[in-house]
Amino acid sequence: MTSPDPVLITGCSSGIGEATALMLVRAGHTVYATARRPETLADLEIAGARILALDVTDEESMAAAVKTVEDEQGSVGTLVNNAGYGEYGPVEETDLARVRTMFETNVFGLSRLTQLVLPGMRRAGRGRVVNISSMGGRIVFPVGGYYHASKYAVEAISDALRVEVKPFGIDVVVVEPGLIRTGFEGRVNEGIASDAGLTSGQSAYAELLAKSEKATADSYSTRLAVGPDSVAKVVLKAVEADRPRTRYVVTPAARAMIALRKLGGDRVWDTFVRAQFKL
Ligand code: NAP
Numbered sequence: 001m002t003s004p005d006p007v008l009i010t011g012c013s014s015g016i017g018e019a020t021a022l023m024l025v026r027a028g029h030t031v032y033a034t035a036r037r038p039e040t041l042a043d044l045e046i047a048g049a050r051i052l053a054l055d056v057t058d059e060e061s062m063a064a065a066v067k068t069v070e071d072e073q074g075s076v077g078t079l080v081n082n083a084g085y086g087e088y089g090p091v092e093e094t095d096l097a098r099v100r101t102m103f104e105t106n107v108f109g110l111s112r113l114t115q116l117v118l119p120g121m122r123r124a125g126r127g128r129v130v131n132i133s134s135m136g137g138r139i140v141f142p143v144g145g146y147y148h149a150s151k152y153a154v155e156a157i158s159d160a161l162r163v164e165v166k167p168f169g170i171d172v173v174v175v176e177p178g179l180i181r182t183g184f185e186g187r188v189n190e191g192i193a194s195d196a197g198l199t200s201g202q203s204a205y206a207e208l209l210a211k212s213e214k215a216t217a218d219s220y221s222t223r224l225a226v227g228p229d230s231v232a233k234v235v236l237k238a239v240e241a242d243r244p245r246t247r248y249v250v251t252p253a254a255r256a257m258i259a260l261r262k263l264g265g266d267r268v269w270d271t272f273v274r275a276q277f278k279l
Pocket of ligand 1: 183
């Protein structure tokens with residue numbers, strides 16, 4: 001196998017990014033762990049990661065990080081596009097300015113950083129792009145429409161890119177985690193709560209929101225949810241495999257729901273979701 005190193009990872013201040021950076025460092029890889037607040041990366045630096053500031057919504061920050069890696073290592077070997085978050089709310093009532101901001105991170109940040117590393121990968125004749133999508137890039141829950149749209153976009157971009165860059169020796173891999181215990185869920189609820197219209201009880205969707213919040217909290221507190229190391233292990237596999245799979249689903253529950261969605265069709269899926277949310 002050609003070396004997958006160095007590995008550049010976004011969003012390493014917490015959760016999946018942090019766990020992945022640590023696991024890859026421990027497996028002996030040269031890892032550039034990045035975050036928009038690099039002071040959050042002190043533990044990863046002690047563990048042996050190289051750390052860089054990188055905000056995926058800031059062109060200069062992205063260009064500077066890629067230049068540093070290329071100056072030191074020639075080219076980025078593997079890019080793990082992990083930075084992302086969920087802007088949740090009913091389709092009708094969600095502030096589209098907030099949705100656009102989420103797309104800047106989840107979709108355009110991922111796309112732009114990928115554009116910046118590809119010339120170096122093409123020159124090197126090797127490379128790998130690992131995009132952290134979600135089971136939410138294959139299935140959709142109410143109140144998550146815009147977040148899911150951002151992950152469906154990641155899936156589509158990855159499918160196009162995979163074919164485009166294959167001739168240059170570059171692989172594209174999508175990782176689709178299910179419920180993972182990280183900062184993600186807290187940020188979802190904070191986001192919904194910070195929207196005055198929804199907390200004042202004025203929302204036409206108040207009942208749905210209450211049920212969604214409960215269903216989300218309940219499912220993250222069961223064994224259906226796992227720690228971020230489960231995703232890190234899969235990313236490690238995707239990085240080290242001679243011939244990586246195009247997609248890796250993480251958690252049995254995510255696999256089951258994606259299968260139900262695919263085999264059951266729209267009506268079966270809607271019935272399942274309504275039962276889950278007690279609607
Ligand atoms: P997390 O603990 O909240 O981590 C999200 C990371 O993204 C943080 O490091 C955050 O940095 C970073 N980030 C946000 N905006 C950024 C920006 N503009 N530039 C650079 N970094 C930015 O949540 P997580 O679960 O590990 O999320 C990681 C990825 O997994 C996301 O793409 C998420 O959609 C996906 N995912 C999560 C789950 C789940 O259940 N947890 C399931 C499926 C997919 P700050 O600390 O600076 O905000």
